[in-house]
Amino acid sequence: DAKTTQPTSMDCAEGRAANLPCNHSTISGNEYVYWYRQIHSQGPQYIIHGLKNNETNEMASLIITEDRKSSTLILPHATLRDTAVYYCIVRVAYNTDKLIFGTGTRLQVFP
Amino acid sequence: DVKVTQSSRYLVKRTGEKVFLECVQDMDHENMFWYRQDPGLGLRLIYFSYDVKMKEKGDIPEGYSVSREKKERFSLILESASTNQTSMYLCASSSPGPPRDEQYFGPGTRLTVT
Numbered sequence: 001d002a003k004t005t006q007p008t009s010m011d012c013a014e015g016r017a018a019n020l021p022c023n024h025s026t027i028s029g030n031e032y033v034y035w036y037r038q039i040h041s042q043g044p045q046y047i048i049h050g051l052k053n054n055e056t057n058e059m060a061s062l063i064i065t066e067d068r069k070s071s072t073l074i075l076p077h078a079t080l081r082d083t084a085v086y087y088c089i090v091r092v093a094y095n096t097d098k099l100i101f102g103t104g105t106r107l108q109v110f111p
Numbered sequence: 112d113v114k115v116t117q118s119s120r121y122l123v124k125r126t127g128e129k130v131f132l133e134c135v136q137d138m139d140h141e142n143m144f145w146y147r148q149d150p151g152l153g154l155r156l157i158y159f160s161y162d163v164k165m166k167e168k169g170d171i172p173e174g175y176s177v178s179r180e181k182k183e184r185f186s187l188i189l190e191s192a193s194t195n196q197t198s199m200y201l202c203a204s205s206s207p208g209p210p211r212d213e214q215y216f217g218p219g220t221r222l223t224v225t
Binding site for chain 1: 116127144153154156159169170187191201203207212213214216217219
């Protein structure tokens, strides 16, 4: 079973920041938070991952609360191409273990 | 640009046929995975491989087998296709190690068994 809880769907205006929340209250000390997204009719795409510090890359920022029980993925300036299902996953990093995808959040970016 | 390719985007097969789904990655990754994706069930792992000729069962291996004769190629075999194997099949590869640790997915094969 997925160890994360996400809202089913969200809307965001183009050009605004999209903030996608994720609850992972049972996360273990050695588990990281990963985010993937899946655009319609494509395979999932990695976005970012982190352990406890905030992380930023060219695609997004990841904010993890101090107690690590929740996190937020931030797309700073959403575009129509960011419309996708976003998955929050917790797992031990750097091993062969499978990814457990929950139902994710369907983000709709509108003009 | 890193790439995972799958042999077909769409495939239609008849019940009882033997079906081969091919996946090739050009990143020299050790690990390769086969998932299937169904509405309401998300992605589920069928098999994975962490080295040539090595394979491990995932969560739903029944009715499937795999082959990994070369590092870059991982094949999923449906020995006798059935209608409940109609699904989207996704291949992925990874090479665990800092800093990124991501699985790269192919575009998927939508298989219909009639």
